[in-house]
Amino acid sequence: MSIAPSWYLTLAAMLFSIGVIGLLIRRNVLVMLMCVELMLNAANLTFVTYSRALNDISGQAAVFFVLVVAAAEVVVGLGIIVAIFRRKTGATADDVHLLKD
C-alpha cells in the first residue's frame, strides 16, 4: 500500500517551518546553517513528492540542482563560519554586526 502524497507534503511543510523558526530564533551560526539545509531539503521533498504524484520526471531534475546549490552553499557557509570562529571564540550570529556601524 502506498502512503498518500498529502503525508509527505505535510512532513515537508513541518520540516520547512522548523527550519524557518530555527533560523529566526537560534543564534548559533552552525545551527542556523543547518536550518537553512533543512528548508532546502523540505523543498526537495516537495519536489520529489509532486514528481511521483504527477508522474513528471522534471521535479526530480530540479532536486539535483537544489542539491548542487546546497553543496556550494555549505562550502561558502562553512567557510564563513570558520572565519568567524577564528576571529571570535564562541561567537553567535549577533556578535557579527559590522554592517550596523
Place this chain on the structure above:
Amino acid sequence: MLDLVFLIPLLPLAGFAILVLFGRKLGNPLAGWLASTMVLASFGIAIAVFTGLFQRQPDNRSYTQHFFEWLNVGHLHIGVGALVDPLSMTMVAFITGVSALIHFYSIGYMEHDKDFTKFFVYLNLFVFSMLMLVLGDNLLVTFFGWEGVGVCSYFLISFWFERPSAASAGKKAMIYNRIGDGGFLLAIFLVYSRVGSLSYTYIFSHLNRISPTDMTAVGLLLFLAAAGKSAQTPLFPWLADAMEGPTPVSALIHAATMVTAGVYLMCRINPILHLTPDAAHVVAWVGAATAFLGATSACAQQDIKKILAYSTVSQLGFMFMAVGVGAYVAAIFLMLTHAFYKALLFLGAGSVIHAMDDEQDVKKMGGLAKVMPITAVTFAVAWLSIAGVPPFSGFWSKGDVLQNSWALSPGLWAIGAFSALLTAYYMGREFSLVFLGESRWKGQNTTAKSHELHPHDPRFVMKFPLVVLAFAAAFAGFLNLPFHPDFVFLEKWLNPVVGASLLNHNFSIGAEWAFALVDAAIAIVGASVAWSLWKSRSDRENLEPGLLQKAWGLDNAIDRLFAKTSERLAVLLAGSVDLKVIDGAVNLIGKLTVSSGKIFRKVQTGYVRMYALFFTAASIAVLAYLMTRVAS
C-alpha cells in the same frame, strides 16, 4: 601623366608618416634630408603633371582624379579627389618648389635645435595639408586642407613653446583662424543646402540654383574665411605675432604659401564672385585697407621679421584688391612673385638672425653687406622686386594689380599706389639698417653669450635656396609680360579657369606706358628716399610714430574689446553663477544623499536574524499576494 597626381600629396604624407614612426632613429640631419627629398620628389611629379596638362588643348585642361569615397550619408556623397586644372597646378608647382627650397634651408637653420626631427614632421604634414587644400575637388576637401594647414601653423608658431610668447602667439593664430573657419563652414552649409553638392565643377554649373542674396552671403562668408587665413583687416594681428616661430616657418607658411590660401580660395570661387559684385567690392576695399594698414605699420617696426610680417599683410591686401576688382590673373601673378621674393626676404632675414646670434632688432645690426655678401645681394634683389623696380618681378605683378584697380575706381588705385610707395620705402629702410651703415653690433654682446660676433654667410645648404629664389624673384615677371598678347603666358594659361569672370578693360598703349612709368617712378622714389634717409643713420624717431609701431592699435583694440570683456564676464560668472548656482546644485545633491542615508541606515541593524526575519516576512507577503491572484 596626369594620373600621377595622387603622388603629389602622398609623398609628403609618407614623409610625415616615416618621420613620426622612425624620425628619432633617423635623427639629425638624416630626417631633414628625407623630408626634403619627399617634397622635392613631389615637386618633380608636380612638374610632370603640369607638363601633361600643358600638352592638352586649352579647353580640355581640367581633369578630376577620384581617390576614394569619404562620406556617404543619405543624399550626401563626398569623395576625396584632386581637381587638376591650370589654377591648382600653378599653385601646386610653386608650393612644392618653394617648400622644397625651404626644407633644404631648414636643415641648416635648425641644425642645433633639439627638436630637429619634430620640425620636419610638422613641415611635411604642412606641405601635405597645403596640397590637399589646393588640389581638393570639392569644398570639404579644401576645408580639410584648410584646417590641416591651420593646425600645422599652430604647431610651428608654438614650436619653441617653452617661451610663453611663442605659446600664446600660436593660440592667437588659432583663434583668429577659427573666426574665418566659422565663415567657411557656414558657406559650405549654405552652398550644400542650395545646390546639393560640394564639388566645384557641379557648383559652378548649377549656380542658377543660388539666389542673388544667397550668392552674396556665400561670397562674403568665404571672404571671411579667406580674411582669417590671409590676415586681412581686421583679422591680421595674429600674423605679426606668428613671427615667434622659426624663420623658415615664417618664410614658408606665413609668407609664401599658407597665407595665400585665402587668395587661392577667392580665385577658385571666381564664378561666384563674378555674380555678386557687392561682395567683390567689399573684398577689393578691405584688401586696399589692409594694403595701406600693413604698409604703414611696416614703416615703424624695429624687428627684422615684424617688418616682413606687416609687409606680407600689405602684399596680401594687394592680392585681395586684385581679386575684388576681378583681376584674378593679376592676383595669382602677384601671389607667385610674392612667394619668391617674400620667401627670399625671410630666408635672408633668417641668415642674418643666425649670423647675429638670434638678434632680431635692426637697430643693432648694420654694415652686414661687407661680411655677408651673398645674403646681402640676394636680399637686395628681393627688396628691389617687392619695391617694384623694373625689371624685377614685383614691377610687373604689382603694376598689373594697380592698373586693374584703376579700372574699378581711381580711389582704389590711389590707396594702392601710396601703399606701393611705402613698400619701396620700408623695405629700403630695412635693407639699409641691416646691411649698410656702421656695424652697430660691434663691441656689444647682443645676447648673454660672451664671445665676439663674427657674422658670415651661412653654409651651402642655406645659401643655395637664397640664390635660386633670387633668380626666381628677379625673373618671375617674365611669366606675364604686358607688351604683346603673345607674352601674357600666365593669363593665357589661367584663362580656362578664370577667363569667364575676368575684368575686361582696354587701356590705350599710351595709358599702359603711363601706368608703367608711374609705377617705376613710385618704386624708385620710395627706395631712394629710404636709402638716403637710413643708409647712415639708425635713429629717426619722428619717422617711427608709436601708433604705427603698434600697427594702428588694432591689436590692443581687439584685445580690449573681446579678450578683456570676455575675461571680465568670465570672472563675473565664476563668482556668482559658478559658485552659487552650479556648486550649490552639486552640494545640494550631496547633502540630500547624506541626510537620506542617515535616515535609512537605521534599517541596517547588522543582526543576521533581523535580515532573516525580513526575508521570511517578505517571502510570505509575496506568496500571499500570488495566492490571492490565483484565487481570483
